[in-house]
Amino acid sequence: MIRPALNEALDVYIDAVGEGSLLIEDGSINGVAVCVQGTGTSAAATAASAPTTNGVTSSTVATSAYAAGFQASASDAQVSDLRQRLQVFYAEHNPAKIETLDVFSRFWAGKEAKLNSLLREKYQVDLDGKDLLSVLTNFYSEHNPTKATDAPRIAKQYQSDEKALNRALRKSYGVDIFGETLEDLLVAFYKETNPQKVTEAGRVAELFKGKEEELNAQLRNQYGKELSDI
Secondary structure (H helix, E strand, O other): OOHHHOOHHHHHHHHHHHHOOOOOOOOOEOOEEEOOOOOHHHHHHHHHHOOEEEOOOHHHHHHHHHHOOOOOOOOHHHHHHHHHHHHHHHHHHOHHHHHHHHHHHHHHOOOHHHHHHHHHHHHOOOOOOOOHHHHHHHHHHHHOHHHHHHHHHHHHHOOOOHHHHHHHHHHHHOOOOOOOOHHHHHHHHHHHHOHHHHHHHHHHHHHOOOOHHHHHHHHHHHHOOOHHHO
16 A cells, blocks of 8 residues: 555545545546656655645546556556446536546456445446445345345445445344455454554454444554554
8 A cells, every 4th residue: 555655645545535425526636736746756755845735636636646656566457447337427416527537447457346335325326327225235145145135225324334334244143244254344444554563463353343433443543543544
């Protein structure tokens, strides 16, 4: 992950992307764009002194952030495929966002499941044409068929907060709608924050089984972030 290499302003941008609230919908980061020249760590080093302006489009901000250290982790084929799918999606749901496709698709290629979650929160439908109700119904059909009748109520309750839904599902079933377990999340978390702890992910997950909120509190205290920040 690139968070440690970025200055505070770019970190705000990455947080926004993680929440899916700004890059998807807004034209700027709280009305302020970060202008960065150069690439890689040198750009990150100069970002703090770079000029800022209001009203710059999100694609400009995204390009700056990418130049400041984003590393493509997906193949060109994956990026191209996602770009095509996003173009179809935005043509129907938000044509103004088509200008962001190049950077947006490169950032999210290989992470489509998480992207779909954010799109469902914003548009009530994802790249596969599914809403949260259909995703949740499929989940219950595999893990607890008797809960299928409750899916409409639960989907409505968590429509705008799938992170909370996933915490609840992991607590009850040990797995979320992405198919991720608490151990999976801890492995990803420790890879970024403390690689030496990766081998302890299983033990920690077992220790905090059903107590994810308590675990997040301890992680925030020690690392300044929680599982959903990764």
